[in-house]
Amino acid sequence: MKRIFPTYSADWLKPLRKWFVRWPVVPAIAAAWIVFVALAALATPWLSPFDPNYGSIMDGSLSPSWKHWLGTDQQGRDIATRLLTGAGPTLIGALLCTLLAAAIGALNGLAAGLNGRWTDRISTTVWDIIMAIPGLILALVLVTVLGRNIYTASLALAIVNVPVMGRLVRAEAKVLRRTPYVEAALLAGASNRFIIWKHLLPGIIPVVFARSSLTFGYAILDLSALSYLGVGVQPPAADWGAMLAQGRHTLLVSPLGTICAGLAITLTALSFQFIGDEIQRRWSPKR
């Protein structure tokens, strides 16, 4: 009997436990890539003999060699080292943005979808206003005003992304609120908190993950756009977006660094989407 009732407190986590049974190949590779990138970013200071941020102009623009796998940039910094350390700010920035957008958006969306009336009206109007402002400009201004670093950039992009998440969650919450099982819980005396925690939150998780995996990819790109406009990660710190942005002027002639940064961004964004997809698939009922 005990075996059957072990998870009253957080029983909606149950699907998680079955995960390790059958990891499909593609999401597994995606996860491996992200782990690799994260570890590489952490370990590069110990593994690489080169300083990612400062080089000597004398070693500038070297071609790839055994010493410098991808060559050096004009500043004489090892491109491979920069690429690996650049993963740090990029991942942190995009993850932070995604998490913030997901958390704020989901909570706000739930509140709007569940309470209706004024919470709903005010939330949707505020979302509409945010969405009606060109996102990049809003982010640009926010970052400039709040201070230029990866955290404010993530926050600003998160704010830009909240409305979409909020709308999706709100719509889902409105549907879920009307399902008989939620009505049954209401009749049984469930509080709003209970309903949210037990029925709505698990119900919106697929939506949240689906959206978040998209947000992540776009966050990397948007961060690089902010870098390009001069308000992203501050030099000489490396991040992929900035590397990509800087390399675009010489794309036709020396594309190696740019291609690598672009490839890293693309692969990581894709990986997150595959993982998000898998989570969504596994979380959905009726398998």
Add this chain to the structure above:
Amino acid sequence: MEDILVELQQVTIAYGSKPHDTTVVHDVGISLRKGSIHCLVGESGSGKSTLAYTTAGLLGKHAHIEAGQLSFPGGRALKLGSEAHKSWTRTKVGLVMQDPLESLHPLYRVGAQMAEAYCLADRTEKRASALQKAGALLRRMGIADSDRVLRAYPHELSGGLRQRIVIAIAIAKNPDLLICDEPTSALDVTVQRQILVLLRQIANSGKTILLITHDMGVVAQVGDSVSVMKNGSIVEEQDVYALFRSPLHAYTQKLLKATPRLDVPFWKQEDHQ
């Protein structure tokens, strides 16, 4: 027998994926006579719907057919789930699903959905005439304001109306074999009676009907022969008169005994408690 339409043989169906699957229908065989109503009764969860879906070639992706075939008197046999079987079902089999509240498309008008059935059955059919036929069919099923119903979206209609529409869609195809999975469970008895009359008329016109129900009254009213299912197997198959007169299997006896009746004085039924 000359008048047999099809025969289901050795049907075995399991749910779930291979190592962990559970067999819910074991080695079941049913023969369906042309122009008759064959009733399938049984315990809830015994696999009736599963069998119905299998026959109609519409088993969901969670289930798989372990074995089974459909054979025709002429010697032709189709492996269940095979392409040949599916193309046969597409034209010759109609299905009324168990859950009428959810089986209509929520975003199309009822009229469009019914017209589609006509048009798919007969590619030369024009939409306007299909709509007319649909209206006529609804009226025949006891729906007086068929125009309003045809224009309505499913969510605007009560469960009973929707159930009748689902039945109408299955009939519209003019199938040789009509499978009805509890077609009247959401209907009040007067409407149920109309539906049953309709089914009877369809059967009389030479079609075959497989009627899944748990109402022994319905079985008695329209059934010609009955199969009783329990735990995924058919425990008894008999002519309807014979079944009611002398049920063989213990479960059938229990079933009949448990059936409440209005025509018998109240106190005489006390014993089945």
Add this chain to the structure above:
Amino acid sequence: MRIWISLFRAVVIIFSVGVLIFLLMRALPVDPLATLAGGKSANPELIAELRAQFGLDQPLFAQLGDWLFKLLQGDFGISIQTRQNVLTMIGNYLPITLQLLLGSLIVIFLISVPLGVWAGANQGGRLDQLLSSLSMLFGVVPIFFSGILVIQLFGTTLNWLPTFGEGEPGWDRVVHLLLPCLLLGLQAGSSLTRMVRSSVAEAMDQSYIRLAAAKGAGRLRIVWVHAFRASWMTIVSITAMNAGYLLVQAVLVEYTFGISGFGSIMIKAAQESDYNVVQACALVVSAVFVAANTLADWLHPWIDPRLGEREENEL
């Protein structure tokens, strides 16, 4: 009644955006006249004169009031950088971007949506994996990157298509905008592909799909008539939500393909603190956004009749 409510809502949103952008632009630690001087020295008298000409010597709220008042008369002011009338500028630049958007929408509807439908109908299968990876790829590859690739391929190596510009109206325009629309559409459509995919996949599990199959509908009909219909709501809402965004997103293709459009002047103006231009552009974006969403709100009950008026937007 609904008309008035949506109109009121639209006005509230556009007005708020205007005021917000106005204040945000001025919250930046930037002097637009410094940019104007553009790296040359200017004497104090000149700067004072310019400040007066552009009304920047007024107190903040006087400027705001003045701007709003002139707006009501249809006067968007003049650009600090080019001294051109902002309304004329937008009139010059907006059409080409709208054409770009139209082209991208066509790409979205002809490529991205079908991609999503196919993937959703085959969820979990090989085709699904291939199609969804492909659409994700289009979504995350930066346009200046893919742009230069296609320009090099089709423009210089094969010499089939022009490398830049928007061409003359007519067929020439179509040829010029082919690649930009394709890239923009594929990028903007990638999220839609995923949304459509999951909504179609969900629909494929519903019992009405089984009913359709029971009616004898073929696979194509089931997917395209029955399952696809369930994703219309998603398509309309997402497209409407992205309408304003797309207008700005267009800057990437505009820049890469040397098309002078709305996105470019907006970003350029933002970089140069060209107040009036940024404000006017923001108003245009918000107006497009609000218009698209109002339209979508109006369409919703037609797309999903289950949404009674009770549910949707009282305000």
Add this chain to the structure above:
Amino acid sequence: SSTEKPSGTADVTPSPTNQGSAASEQGGKFRVGLSNDARLLDPAHTYDSATIVVEVNIVESLFHFDDNLSLQPVLVESFEQPEPTVYEYKLRKGVTFHDGTELKATDVVASLNRIKNPKTASEFNYMFKNFKSAEALDDYTVKVVLSTPDTLWNTYLATPAGGVLPEAFINKYGNDIGKPDVGVIGTGPYKFESWKTGSQITLAKNAQYWDAENPPHMDQVVFRVIPDDNTRVSAMQSGELDALHNPGGNSIGLSTELVGKVKQFKNVTVQQAETFNYDWVAINVSRKPLDDRNVRVAINQAFPQKQAVEKLLGEAGTPAKDFISPTLWTFEKDVFQQSFDKLPSYEYNLEEAKKTLASSSSPDGFTATLITDNRPSRLNLAEAFSSSLREIGIKVEIKQVSIDEYYTYLFGQNRDYDFIVGGWAPDFPDPAGNLEPLFWSGNITNGGSNRSSYSNPEFDKLLEQSNQEQDLKKRAELLASANEILVNDAPYVLLGRRVAYFAIRDEFAGYKLTPDLYDPIAARIYRVSK
């Protein structure tokens, strides 16, 4: 390709009309790729390179600079200077504007007054600070009176500030001149035809051009704006452009690597010319410890200028020692040469730099901020500067800001930075064009471009004297001494001077790139017969 033909060999003199060659070589379109659109085709506001490239083909000034950067009359036939503050210009006769009216003295007067008029808010207004009045003595004589003598006055008139528009046109359109729907009317070889903002400007041949010896040949000259460098180069490669202009070789031009790519194209010649465009880091001398000369010298010694030019600019740059580049020694070359040889040099030498720093007020190094915007050339210099200063213990924190904020730092009142990266191109080719805006103390605040906050009374005095000095030799000496003081004070770190490029399809000839910003590129272009 470029190896077969040395750059800049295209000959100007044998014009096809003079030789009477086939008429088929006449006419046609000449398409030039630009990275930026013009702002306003009004000579009063023609101060940015993109606008200049277009504008000078339409509106001519009273003077111009020849290939050696010496001043030559254009619309003026001759002039006299009865007093140091009075000029009398005799105008060329028979010059017509594009609207058919003849150039008269009143047009010149109106044009000059227009620049001076504060309502015009011309960026060239500062050149007219000594301008008092202009007067038409007769149809072809203009008298200009200055308030104080100004040696550079005629030089100013060779910039667009000296551009002449018809008086009626000025009166009619005022501040609307140069807008796309109004355009501009001048006396130049091409007339304004249409302007699709952000995308293309079309000029048409002026058949009535006054200079019969050098008539325009092309029917149309089209300037196409393509902001993306890669796309612009691709368009050149695919044959959709006939020329790529890289005005002044400044940061909006092509990167060195891309120029290398263009050089490889078949049938394309890349011309190049030295300019007086500088890349440099300004040191804010009003800040501690940068007010200490030793600190500044140490910084200069710690910066490997040669290597940096080689890596960051490559062929496109030459190291520079001071702000008076040899190209600007347009008069009294010897004086400048002598002074130049005497200048102290802060050769790259880390040991020396450490020693110098040790003797300074801040021997253990310090932390400082550097402002840059996001343009690659600036960013590169900023990063190279920052890494080299680390070697002597100076930590430079880079603050990368958006372009508009960058300019706000450059021209704002408070100059809240220690270093700022920048480029500089003077408005006119004269040593004073660099020294005065950048280092004259009056330009520290209020929109001035003295980004080093440099203020040295002695330097200021020499500079002011040089501006009034009529004698060229004396003037050269004054400028040279001012420069010596400046170099000695070292309020900046110089990277180098840019080389400008001009790529042109071999079907065209008639233009040779010079350091002169105001040379109309389309004026003599013609199609060569194959």
Add this chain to the structure above:
Amino acid sequence: MSIEEKPLLRLEGIVKHFTSRDVKQQAGGKKSVAAVDGVSLTIHRNEIIALVGESGSGKSTLGRIAVGLEVPDAGKVIFHDSEWSGSRKQIPEAWRGKRQMVFQSPHSSLNPRHTIADSLAEPLRLAGWERSRTERRISTIMEWLMLPEKALERYPHQFSGGQLQRIAIGRAIAAEPELIVADEPVASLDTSTQIQILELFKTIRQETSVACLFITHGLQTVRWLADQMAVMKSGKLVEVSYAETFFSQPQHPYSRSLLEAVPVPDPTRNRISGDEEGDG
């Protein structure tokens, strides 16, 4: 069959309209359907009322109003002594957990992400039951519902319609509510299971004196269960009478036609030949 003096639930003059849009008919026009049209009904403790009637006559709607899931447009809902009408949107706090509903459609009435155990435990948890008691209660319920204990670990999609319906009933009765509205709870069960479930209702009533509003089409099955019969037609109650009276002397013509149409489980009698005209 004792009827207490004080009613548990009183519905007075309940009216409920639904608006739906008919796009084609009149552009943007609305039409209003009176799903429930002035219905008054009283339910006492320990009483089982069977609500029968035409499909689409508003039975489900009335049931939803009785438990407070739908707000009536007019009329009063009085539970115990406290009154609730359309003006307040939230169900009164004191009413929570005292009423339960078994929904008409079994497939959507259980959360697809919860195991059966979770679903059954939910009302108990909300009522503050402690764990061991909850587990015991759930075991009992599973026995009552005749479902194997190992079904507890499974998810709703793994059950047949009838099984789901039973689980939904189990959830409704689990926390011993005072009123249960059951919307066709046994429609999808086979007869013998039906009888057992109905027996279950009887047992529960004896144990907890719960009141029950039983919406059904199966007249014969409620015959011996219901104390009172209520008949609805087109949104109105056309007859409310004691069960015995109803089955012996139905008052309203519609009631009579209902009784006549009930199929008799005897193939020798009342068999449909197909010759009769199929209209009603």
